[in-house]
Amino acid sequence: MPRQVVSKPTMATLRSFPVKKVFQAHRYRASRQAILSTLVSARAVKRVAYDFTVLRKQWVTRTAELSVARWKPASTCRQLYLLNNCPPFGVSTDVQQRVCNRDHICPYCRGRYLQEQFTKLETLLYGDPFLDNLLDSAVRIAWFRTEGWVKPPQCELSVATTPVFVRELLSHVRKHRQREAGLFDILGGPVQIAVYPESAQKRLGFVRAGVFIVAGTAWPQLEQLRNANKIGKVETLAPTRANLCKAFVAAFAYPSKLMTEPADLTATMLNALHGARLATCYSRGTASVTHCGNRTGVEPGQRNHRYGERRGRGEQGSRRRLLRQRAGKGARYWQHDPT
Numbered sequence: 001m002p003r004q005v006v007s008k009p010t011m012a013t014l015r016s017f018p019v020k021k022v023f024q025a026h027r028y029r030a031s032r033q034a035i036l037s038t039l040v041s042a043r044a045v046k047r048v049a050y051d052f053t054v055l056r057k058q059w060v061t062r063t064a065e066l067s068v069a070r071w072k073p074a075s076t077c078r079q080l081y082l083l084n085n086c087p088p089f090g091v092s093t094d095v096q097q098r099v100c101n102r103d104h105i106c107p108y109c110r111g112r113y114l115q116e117q118f119t120k121l122e123t124l125l126y127g128d129p130f131l132d133n134l135l136d137s138a139v140r141i142a143w144f145r146t147e148g149w150v151k152p153p154q155c156e157l158s159v160a161t162t163p164v165f166v167r168e169l170l171s172h173v174r175k176h177r178q179r180e181a182g183l184f185d186i187l188g189g190p191v192q193i194a195v196y197p198e199s200a201q202k203r204l205g206f207v208r209a210g211v212f213i214v215a216g217t218a219w220p221q222l223e224q225l226r227n228a229n230k231i232g233k234v235e236t237l238a239p240t241r242a243n244l245c246k247a248f249v250a251a252f253a254y255p256s257k258l259m260t261e262p263a264d265l266t267a268t269m270l271n272a273l274h275g276a277r278l279a280t281c282y283s284r285g286t287a288s289v290t291h292c293g294n295r296t297g298v299e300p301g302q303r304n305h306r307y308g309e310r311r312g313r314g315e316q317g318s319r320r321r322l323l324r325q326r327a328g329k330g331a332r333y334w335q336h337d338p339t
Contacts, residue, residue: 014060015085019049021092026241027118027129028090030248031111038254039107052088055107060084062259069267072274073102089115104194104278105258105270114252117190117211117281118244124188124213124283125239134239139187141237143211143247151203159268162197165204166272169195173278176208187213188283195273196257197265204269209251212282213239 022028032048039058040051063083067074074080086100087093089111103109122129125139150169155161173193189212198205214236233250237243258266 013081013084014056015095015097017052017056017088017093017095017097019052019088019091019093022048023090023092026245027115027122030118030245031114032090033245033249034114034252035107035111035254037249038256039259048091052091058259059086059107062263065263066267066270069263071267072271073100104273105266107254110254113279114248118248120281120283121189121211121213121244122241125244137239138215139239140214141211141239141243141247142214142234143209143237143251144234145207145209145251146233147205147207149198149201149203149205156202157197157199157204157265158202159264162204162265162268163272166195166269166276169204169206170276186282187215188281189213190279190281192252193278194255194258195269195278196255197261197269198257199262199265205257207255211244211247211251
C-alpha cells in the first residue's frame with residue numbers, strides 16, 4: 001500500500017469559525033468593543049459575526065507580511081498556520097483550535113487577556129462575577145490612557161536602529177512601572193503597554209493604559225498621577241459593571257498602527273521585544289485585605305503585589321477562601337472560561 005503523504009499547513013489553510021452564539025456579559029462586550037471598534041467598525045456590537053470575518057482577513061494579511069519580514073513566530077508554515085487560525089473570543093463556536101499566545105499584536109489573544117483582567121476586577125468589586133451586590137461603596141473605578149513616543153538623540157527609526165529604540169523604551173517602562181501604584185491606594189488593576197513603530201516621524205510610539213479599583217482616599221490624588229506620569233486622560237467612574245466596561249474600552253483600545261505600519265519595522269520591533277514584560281496586574285496581598293461585615297478595608301502601608309509572582313500555597317488558599325466568604329454561602333465560584 002503506498003505511503004500517504006500529509007501536506008504541511010500553509011498560509012492558505014484557514015479554518016472556519018462559524019459563530020453560534022454571541023456572549024453578552026460585560027466582560028465579553030468590553031473585550032469585543034476594545035478590539036473591533038478600532039480595527040473594523042465602531043458599531044461592532046450589532047454585527048459581531050461579520051466583523052470577526054473582516055478581522056480574520058486583516059489578520060491573515062498582516063501575518064503574511066510579517067512572515068516575509070522575518071518575524072520569528074511566523075517563520076515556519078506550522079507557526080503561520082497557528083497564527084492565522086487563532087480562535088475568536090467572546091463568542092461560541094464548535095471548532096477547537098489552539099491559541100497563538102501573541103497577545104501584543106494578535107487581536108484574538110489580546111481580547112482574551114482583557115476578558116481575564118475584567119473578571120479579576122469584577123471579583124474585587126463584587127466578590128464573585130455572578131453577584132450584583134457591591135462589597136464596598138467607598139471605591140471607584142479609575143482609568144488612564146496616554147500616548148507617547150521614544151526617540152533617542154541623533155537617531156532615527158530604521159530596521160538597524162530599532163533595537164536601540166526598544167532598549168530605551170524598556171528602560172522607560174521599568175522606571176515608571178510602579179509609580180501609579182505608589183501614588184494610588186490601589187486595590188487592583190492591570191496596566192498594559194502597546195508599542196508600535198511610527199515610520200513617518202521616525203520614532204517608536206507606545207500607549208500606556210490602565211484600569212484600577214481605588215479606595216475613596218485616592219480620589220484627590222488623580223492630579224498627582226497626571227503630573228507625575230504626564231498622562232493625558234484620567235477619569236474616575238462609579239463602581240458599576242457598565243462603567244467598568246466603558247473604562248476598558250476607552251483605556252485598552254487596540255492600537256491600529258500595529259496593523260498598518262511597515263511590516264519590516266514591525267517585525268524587527270516584535271523580535272526585539274521578545275521576552276519583555278509589557279503588562280502588569282497590581283493586586284493587594286491577602287494580608288492587606290480585611291473582611292468586616294459588608295465592607296472591605298485595606299490596611300495602609302501594605303505593598304502592592306503583581307499577579308504572576310510566586311506565592312505560597314497557603315496564601316493562595318486563604319485568598320480563595322476569602323473570595324468564597326465575600327461571595328456568600330452557596331454562591332458559584334468563578335472559573336475561567338477559555339472561550
